[in-house]
Amino acid sequence: MALEREIEQLKAWIEESERIVFFGGAGVSTESGIPDFRSEDGLYRQKYDYPPEQIISHSFFLRRPDAFYRFYRERMLYPDAKPNAAHLALAKLEQRGKLRAVVTQNIDGLHQAAGSRHVLELHGSVLRNHCRRCGAFYGLQDILNAKEIVPRCHCGGIIKPDVVLYEEALEERVMEEALACIRAADLLMIGGTSLVVYPAAGLVRYYSGHRLVVINQAPTGVDERADLLIPGKIGEVLGRAVD
Ligand code: NAD
Numbered sequence: 538m539a540l541e542r543e544i545e546q547l548k549a550w551i552e553e554s555e556r557i558v559f560f561g562g563a564g565v566s567t568e569s570g571i572p573d574f575r576s577e578d579g580l581y582r583q584k585y586d587y588p589p590e591q592i593i594s595h596s597f598f599l600r601r602p603d604a605f606y607r608f609y610r611e612r613m614l615y616p617d618a619k620p621n622a623a624h625l626a627l628a629k630l631e632q633r634g635k636l637r638a639v640v641t642q643n644i645d646g647l648h649q650a651a652g653s654r655h656v657l658e659l660h661g662s663v664l665r666n667h668c669r670r671c672g673a674f675y676g677l678q679d680i681l682n683a684k685e686i687v688p689r690c691h692c693g694g695i696i697k698p699d700v701v702l703y704e705e706a707l708e709e710r711v712m713e714e715a716l717a718c719i720r721a722a723d724l725l726m727i728g729g730t731s732l733v734v735y736p737a738a739g740l741v742r743y744y745s746g747h748r749l750v751v752i753n754q755a756p757t758g759v760d761e762r763a764d765l766l767i768p769g770k771i772g773e774v775l776g777r778a779v780d
Contacts, residue, residue: 559627727759
């Protein structure tokens with residue numbers, strides 16, 4: 538199907554739906570200038586002293602907070618990034634009472650910046666940080682302004698981003714809410730995700746409706762199940778489908 542017709546189909550389904558859920562990942566923010574992990578120019582194709590999966594793991598954070606923060610500051614913080622057409626379209630759908638939830642693996646806070654209110658952040662957010670010793674809260678600006686590479690609390694403890702690292706469990710309450718929304722959805726849109734990071738990716742299996750839409754540039758493991766597959770740029774597709 539040509540892109541034009543795919544977008545028309547998506548538009549019609551959006552019109553008829555009342556409980557839309559969007560499930561997304563890093564590809565939603567590439568049009569905002571934040572690289573994803575697995576595209577050609579994604580983070581995993583770049584060279585570091587350690588593989589990125591290792592650097593952003595819990596045990597590595599504890600062992601080498603300096604190396605963790607060097608990578609994190611250089612590659613995971615994009616304080617100037619702005620929401621793109623995909624974020625804005627999803628916020629509009631929520632305002633119109635059509636979309637129940639955005640379930641995201643992203644940690645950049647751009648859905649909220651676009652105006653979305655019900656955002657389930659499976660992997661946390663770079664906007665929230667806590668001292669590992671006393672639990673004090675710090676915002677992103679505190680991390681950016683810290684004098685040392687490894688930011689420290691007034692109490693001397695190391696500050697850790699509220700980002701779910703490899704080896705860490707996802708927050709149960711967020712997972713359960715995401716699951717309930719996906720189960721109740723009458724249209725599930727999946728986009729900008731390679732769907733290889735578990736357990737997050739497993740959530741989409743709980744959708745049993747008949748309108749599964751996949752908007753992703755590269756093939757994913759759910760393409761075969763998709764009722765509508767749109768291999769285009771998500772900002773362009775959603776921007777045109779939601780006016
Ligand atoms: P991924 O990098 O594994 O996959 C991204 C997918 O999006 C790819 O299949 C790619 O083809 C597709 N894509 C890229 N740009 C697109 C566009 N404009 N339109 C449509 N499709 C596009 O990302 P993932 O599945 O989210 O898994 C990576 C993990 O990394 C997640 O857990 C996430 O927390 C984290 N991450 C987050 C950010 C962020 O917050 N912006 C950025 C990088 C990584």
